[in-house]
Amino acid sequence: MEFEPVIGLEIHLQLATASKIFCSCSTEFGNPPNANTCPVCLGLPGALPVLNRNVPEFAAQLGIALNCEVRLDSQFARKNYFYPDLPKAYQISQFDRPICENGWLDVETESRGKSRIGITRIHMEEDAGKLVHAEGSTDSLVDLNRAGVPLLEIVSEPDVRSAEEAKVYMEKIHAIATTIGVSVGDMEKGHLRCDANVSLRPCGQKEFGTRTETKNLNSFRFVKQAITYEMQRQREEILDGKTIVQETRLWDTDRKVTFSMRSKEEADEYRYFPDPDLPLVRLSPELLETFRKNLPELPEAKQQRFMKEHGLSAYDAEVLSADKEISAYFEKILSYGASPKIACNWVIGELTRVMNESGKSLDEIKLSPENLADLTKFIESGEISNKIAKTIFEEMLNSTKTPAQIIEEKGLKQVSDAGELGQIADELLAANQQQVEQYRAGKTKVIGFFVGQMMKQTRGKGNPAVINSLLKEKLDG
Numbered sequence: 001m002e003f004e005p006v007i008g009l010e011i012h013l014q015l016a017t018a019s020k021i022f023c024s025c026s027t028e029f030g031n032p033p034n035a036n037t038c039p040v041c042l043g044l045p046g047a048l049p050v051l052n053r054n055v056p057e058f059a060a061q062l063g064i065a066l067n068c069e070v071r072l073d074s075q076f077a078r079k080n081y082f083y084p085d086l087p088k089a090y091q092i093s094q095f096d097r098p099i100c101e102n103g104w105l106d107v108e109t110e111s112r113g114k115s116r117i118g119i120t121r122i123h124m125e126e127d128a129g130k131l132v133h134a135e136g137s138t139d140s141l142v143d144l145n146r147a148g149v150p151l152l153e154i155v156s157e158p159d160v161r162s163a164e165e166a167k168v169y170m171e172k173i174h175a176i177a178t179t180i181g182v183s184v185g186d187m188e189k190g191h192l193r194c195d196a197n198v199s200l201r202p203c204g205q206k207e208f209g210t211r212t213e214t215k216n217l218n219s220f221r222f223v224k225q226a227i228t229y230e231m232q233r234q235r236e237e238i239l240d241g242k243t244i245v246q247e248t249r250l251w252d253t254d255r256k257v258t259f260s261m262r263s264k265e266e267a268d269e270y271r272y273f274p275d276p277d278l279p280l281v282r283l284s285p286e287l288l289e290t291f292r293k294n295l296p297e298l299p300e301a302k303q304q305r306f307m308k309e310h311g312l313s314a315y316d317a318e319v320l321s322a323d324k325e326i327s328a329y330f331e332k333i334l335s336y337g338a339s340p341k342i343a344c345n346w347v348i349g350e351l352t353r354v355m356n357e358s359g360k361s362l363d364e365i366k367l368s369p370e371n372l373a374d375l376t377k378f379i380e381s382g383e384i385s386n387k388i389a390k391t392i393f394e395e396m397l398n399s400t401k402t403p404a405q406i407i408e409e410k411g412l413k414q415v416s417d418a419g420e421l422g423q424i425a426d427e428l429l430a431a432n433q434q435q436v437e438q439y440r441a442g443k444t445k446v447i448g449f450f451v452g453q454m455m456k457q458t459r460g461k462g463n464p465a466v467i468n469s470l471l472k473e474k475l476d477g
């Protein structure tokens with residue numbers, strides 16, 4: 001008997017607002033503990049929440065992008081529980097009247113092809129604070145800077161069928177949210193976290209099995225790893241004759257296992273009720289219409305356009321279009337006349353590598369798109385090799401010089417002249433008769449030796465294609 005996984009995801013997305021959801025405290029990251037607090041987010045008696053209007057507006061925009069129905073009069077509710085990072089002893093969230101419902105997102109994986117993942121709901125809520133466990137002490141400290149930071153919770157239908165598909169879905173939510181600008185999407189700062197609900201059922205069975213929920217997966221990789229692990233664990237339990245208990249689990253990033261945190265609580269245990277301090281959230285149909293009209297080009301449409309207009313592969317076009325800044329930069333390079341394929345290779349290759357390694361944004365790297373376009377043109381015309389181009393690229397990162405200036409100053413132009421290269425080849429063959437004989441005796445691999453020597457003599461500037469054909473000609477002839 002084999003099993004099919006059934007997976008539903010709850011994604012928490014931090015919104016790109018300057019201030020918190022119910023007070024004017026800053027959402028800025030990295031400030032001293034409790035610097036970003038006031039009576040409202042400290043939960044002091046008598047302090048009243050006032051909704052930040054950006055929050056429902058962002059929620060509606062994301063809802064539209066995810067094909068949801070947007071409610072014109074949604075309602076906040078109190079979710080009651082005690083925890084030291086929650087000073088009011090309730091979290092302001094939404095319950096039976098969330099702002100968005102009944103949406104969907106199409107995803108594609110190799111194993112399943114195209115599939116449509118239903119989006120049950122998107123609701124607005126406030127984040128909780130953070131407990132800090134001081135080293136070498138049993139004390140726990142409370143930092144409420146994060147309390148009241150606005151979040152959207154995006155709940156999917158149990159439509160996902162593999163760990164890979166869950167990862168693709170999460171990546172796509174990230175790409176859409178950052179493209180429309182409702183979230184900065186900084187994974188390192190926990191802007192996107194996922195709870196993965198996983199169950200197994202025998203293939204062919206309709207009813208779902210019992211699920212576990214693995215909380216707080218804050219990277220695409222962890223989502224995939226944790227779901228893969230959880231599927232495997234549940235399978236072994238079932239084959240062992242044990243029953244799966246519905247519970248909340250956590251992912252141990254070091255040991256790469258999930259472990260039980262607590263048994264699952266039911267919704268009615270939270271004693272949800274409408275928050276009497278907050279009025280209904282009213283949105284006008286006109287405002288929604290404006291959002292709909294002004295929605296920027298979404299990643300998938302951009303991917304299709306890049307494939308059609310620039311002849312890129314589905315993969316290349318998808319990587320480029322997943323990031324608003326990267327795709328805009330790519331188009332900027334093209335506007336300076338770069339060839340799309342070479343430009344794409346440099347943007348998703350070297351440029352992305354430099355961004356990842358330095359942790360810098362595209363803005364901070366300050367690489368002029370015009371200069372990068374020029375570099376690709378030198379490569380395309382064969383004036384420089386890819387290897388030399390990398391040297392020039394490194395130099396461009398640290399100066400404002402144009403590729404032409406760098407090539408000129410360092411004498412980096414590729415040597416393609418058959419006369420010049422031919423002379424070097426003749427000298428080499430004459431000086432290495434033994435290898436020439438080996439080649440002619442059938443050991444044609446020694447051509448690599450000659451290519452290497454030629455590259456050495458031209459200090460990497462020899463055109464490999466010309467060198468290869470010249471050597472072949474001389475050795476065979």
Ligand code: ADP
Pocket residue numbers: 006007008009010155156157158159197198199208209210211265266267
């Ligand atoms: P709760 O509010 O208790 O977390 P929900 O019914 O709202 O529970 O579901 C939460 C998530 O779990 C949703 O994404 C849903 O698709 C998913 N889910 C529900 N039942 C199952 C199941 N049997 N297997 C896997 N996922 C499930």
Ligand code: MG
Pocket residue numbers: 010195
């Ligand atoms: Mg849940």
Ligand code: ZN
Pocket residue numbers: 020023024025036037038039040041042148
């Ligand atoms: Zn505050």
